[in-house]
Amino acid sequence: MSYLLLCLTSFAICGAGALLPFVNTEIYLIGASALMPRAMWVPLVIAGSLGAMAGKVLLYLAGRGVVKLPKGRVQRGITAMQAKMEARPKTGKLLYAVSAVVGLPPFYVTTIAAGAVEMNFVFFLLAGLAGRIVRFAAVVALPHMASGWAS
Numbered sequence: 689m690s691y692l693l694l695c696l697t698s699f700a701i702c703g704a705g706a707l708l709p710f711v712n713t714e715i716y717l718i719g720a721s722a723l724m725p726r727a728m729w730v731p732l733v734i735a736g737s738l739g740a741m742a743g744k745v746l747l748y749l750a751g752r753g754v755v756k757l758p759k760g761r762v763q764r765g766i767t768a769m770q771a772k773m774e775a776r777p778k779t780g781k782l783l784y785a786v787s788a789v790v791g792l793p794p795f796y797v798t799t800i801a802a803g804a805v806e807m808n809f810v811f812f813l814l815a816g817l818a819g820r821i822v823r824f825a826a827v828v829a830l831p832h833m834a835s836g837w838a839s
Contacts, residue, residue, distance in 0.1 A: 694724070695731050699739035702824075706743025709796055713740065714827050721828040729828050737820040744799045744816055751803020769793065769801035780805060781815070788819020795819075 698720065705713035713736065720732055751766070773780030784807065787798040802812050 691728070691731050694720070694728055695735035698732050698735035699742070701739070702736035703739035703743040706740045706796075707746060709794075713824075717824055717827045718831055722831040726832075729825075733821060733824045733828055736824050737817055740820045740824075741813060741817050744795075745813075747796065747799040748803035748807075748809070748812055751800040752806065753804075765794075765797050766800045766804065769797050770804040773798075773801050773805045773807070777805070781807065781811065784812070785815040785819055788816045789822050791823070 698717075701711070701716045702713045705711040705716070717732065717736060721729060724732060751770075773783065780801075783793065784798045784802050787793050787795045799816070
C-alpha cells in the first residue's frame with residue numbers, strides 16, 4: 689500500500705471515528721498495523737491522529753454552539769462534564785488531556801464540553817493531538833507486542 693493511500697485512509701477513518709462513536713478507530717489501527725511493515729507505523733499514527741483531531745474540531749465547535757447536537761443522554765453527559773470543567777478550569781484541562789490518551793472519561797464528551805467552556809483552542813488542539821498520538825502509537829504497536837508474547 690502506498691504511503692499516500694495509507695495516510696488518506698487513516699485520516700478519513702479516524703476522522704469519521706471522532707464524529708461517530710460507533711466507528712472504532714482502534715480496531716482499524718490494529719488491523720492496519722498488523723498488515724503494514726514497521727516503516728509505515730509513523731504515517732499511520734500521524735495521519736490517524738490528524739484525522740481524529742479534524743473531527744474533534746467539529747465537536748468542539750458544536751460545544752461552542754456553532755453546530756447543533758441532538759438532545760438526550762449525550763446532552764446530559766455533556767452538561768455534567770461542562771459543569772465539572774467550569775468549576776475547576778485547570779482540572780478540566782487535565783481531564784481533557786487524560787481523556788485524549790486513555791479515552792476515559794469519553795473523549796467525545798470532554799471534547800464537546802471543552803468547546804462549551806470555551807477552552808483555549810490552541811491548548812485544545814495541542815493537548816488533543818498529543819494525546820491521540822500517544823494513544824494511537826500504543827494501539828499500532830499492540831499487535832506486534834502481542835505476537836512477541838505469543839512466541
